[in-house]
Amino acid sequence: MSTNATTEIVPGWETVIGLEVHAELATATKLFSGAPNRFGGEPNTNIDPVSLGLPGSLPVLNEKAVELAIRVGLALHCRVQRSVFSRKNYFYPDMPKDFQISQYDLPINGEGWLELADGRRVGIERAHLEEDTGKSTHVGGGGRIHEADYSLVDYNRAGVPLIEIVGAPDLRSPEDARAYVSELRSILVAIGASDGKMEEGSMRVDCNVSVRALGETELGTRCEIKNINSLRSLGRAIVYEARRQVDLVTSGGRVEQQTRHWDEAEGSTHKLRSKEEAYDYRYFPEPDLVPVEPSDEWIESIRAALPMLPRERRRRLADEAKIETAAAALTVERGMDDLAVEAIGLGADPVRVLVHLENNLADGIGSLSAGPFAALIAMEVDGNLTSTQTKTVLAVLVADGGNPAEVATELGFEAMEAEELEVIVDSLIAEHPQDWLAFTSGDDKERKKKAGFFVGQIMKVTGGQADGRAVNELLARRADA
Secondary structure (H helix, E strand, O other): OOOOOOOOOOOOEEEEEEEEEEEEOOOOEOOOOOOEOOOOOOOOOOOOOOOOOOOOOOOOOOHHHHHHHHHHHHHOOOOEOOEOEEEEEOOOOOOOOOEEEEEOOOOOEOOEEEEOOOOOEEEEEEEEEEEOOOEEEEEOOOOOOOOOOEEEEEOOOOOOEEEEEEEOOOEOOHHHHHHHHHHHHHHHHHOOOOOOOHHHOOEEEEEEEEEEEOOOOOOOOOEEEEEEOOHHHHHHHHHHHHHHHHHHHHOOOOOOOEEEEEEOOOOEEEEEEEOOOHHHHOOEEOOOOOOEOOOHHHHHHHHHOOOOOHHHHHHHHHHHHOOOHHHHHHHHHOOOHHHHHHHHHOOOOHHHHHHHHHHOOOOOOOOOOHHHHHHHHHHHHOOOOOHHHHHHHHHHHHHHOOOHHHHHHHOOOOOOOHHHHHHHHHHHHHHOHHHHHHHHHOOHHHHHHHHHHHHHHHHHHHOOOOOHHHHHHHHHHHHHO
16 A cells, blocks of 8 residues: 655656564553553652562563554554463663564554555555663763763663554655654644654654665665654665665665664764564563453443544534544544544534634634634624634634633624625725825736735725725725726
8 A cells, every 4th residue: 555656856766665563552550561551750660570670570461551552453454363472582771671572474453554644545564562671871971872981770660561653665756754743743642652752762663764766666676764753863864875776876875774763963874773573582482471352342341442544533523614634633633533523413504613723723712612603703804803803702712712702792892884894995995096006007916916906905994894805805906997
């Protein structure tokens, strides 16, 4: 399931992108122990014998983590299946037992797909459970291990439940990659699986990038960029890495499969190590954990409890407002679609509803409810309030609630009579003949500029009580007379 047309970062070359997103699950305790799962705190306080890998400690699977993983799988249209935990072996400086319990050949969620805001689908190869590692802090130098005087290890994060969502190499541009991560984050938050806070590390992205000449079908050698923690960094890392690989190939070199680090300050990637293959990890089934076999009844009960997902909410709003689905994305992203749908259902003009939600309610809806919102928009559409006055009343409703008609009266807002407005417009035209000539005889750009001039003058004269739309219509009628 691939996305649409390619965006060329380097002319003549196609960039192929596949993302592995790690999200910490919103459980109270860790994946295999009762130690707290919470962000922050003094180093090495959210720990227990299992977190520290002490001899004799045994893992006990967190049922809530399994439920949340199933939620993720269902939301991504994955095949939920019998799964097995395995030991993934290699040197972890911040994992005391020196292996990670993960899922390998039998993940809890098989293939699925994610739908972007514009309707395109991106394949999901798997979404499996695993435990997070601890966190190393390298002290001295530039904060990198090879420059440090010494390193400190915090095991608070060790053992926190992770869902690793492996996307197919269907993405072709930084914009698509950012849209994918943004949509995935919205889904995880909507279903209560994760808080999705990239700034706290509870959602991290590993980005696989390769390049190939346009028209080629064989994939190039990929490099994996580890632990990207912002959408901005994701886009910058993809652009840098694609250009680096193209420069290497066109100069006669060969791309080595590597794991690389993104340096935000430098705006570049650096080699960490040669990329491991699955056999390098020496996977084998975890002997202390039995297979996970969720019943059909449990899976269906989880499915029935899922909330409406972002894609469904966009379609609902698009159908209600008679707009394209993509146009509903911002309102849904801000969590204002319920208000919009209800207000439109009460008869509010859909265009004005979305304009106010997008432009005047970016900081939230506060005490605003659908009934007063719909009534306010009716007052605006009927010409009883100007757009400026409507915005002022709206701010009061957000802060304090109330009846929009009563608020407008208290603020002294009254509709201006058409005849009064015509007198003011004619007076200003007479006062500014050169500007009026430019309006009537100029090109579209000049006409728009002078329309803004006249509207501004009229707003000054009327103290903002004139309706900007009515003014523009009156100017157009005068120009055509």
